[in-house]
Amino acid sequence: MTIYVSMLRAVNVGGSSPIKMEALRAVYESLGLSDVRTLLQSGNVLFRSGLTDRQQLVKRIMQEIERQLGFKIEVILRTLEEIASIVERGPVLSPRADRNKLLVMFLKSVPDAAAQAALLKWHKAKEMKEMLEMRGPEIYLYYPEGIGRSKLTSAVIEGKLDTPGTARNWNTLTKLVETGRLLDGRARQ
Known part of the structure; x- marks a missing residue:
């Protein structure tokens, strides 16, 4: 299963789109995504999924955020490996x-x-x-x-x-990779 990093646009910035990370994790878990982790308060979510159709995955996440939390938010998705490569x-x-x-x-x-x-x-x-x-x-x-x-x-x-x-x-990207590597390492034990 692939570890993905989703980054929500303009969450908890200047009072706009206030989302508690606990509620955000619950949204992802309700979609059947596993090992869901959030990082910081800015809408960074790491999770594991066997789905490979990214557009469909993003669409499902966006729809569920809107349904459960009442916000229409852009979600940008990358794999952990893509983020790690940048870092x-x-x-x-x-x-x-x-x-x-x-x-x-x-x-x-x-x-x-x-x-x-x-x-x-x-x-x-x-x-x-x-x-x-x-x-x-x-x-x-x-x-x-x-x-x-x-x-x-x-x-x-x-x-x-x-x-x-x-x-x-850059600091957030580094932390995302560190968190993802811990998640990845735990799965291999």
């Missing part, structure tokens, strides 16, 4: 990047070439200090002065690329 590769923008200022934005789908070009053109025209690199359904983002006042926001990125996404900082 093991390390920061792609700069090997010496301050990992506290590095995020990876996980997109629901790979944007088309025109949308990617539009985002890169906008970014270049703004002469921003922030760095970005697109790799398939992920965008690596580096905010040397922090994300707080940056104009390179998730809303801008989603608008330019015409696909929803959710960002996680």
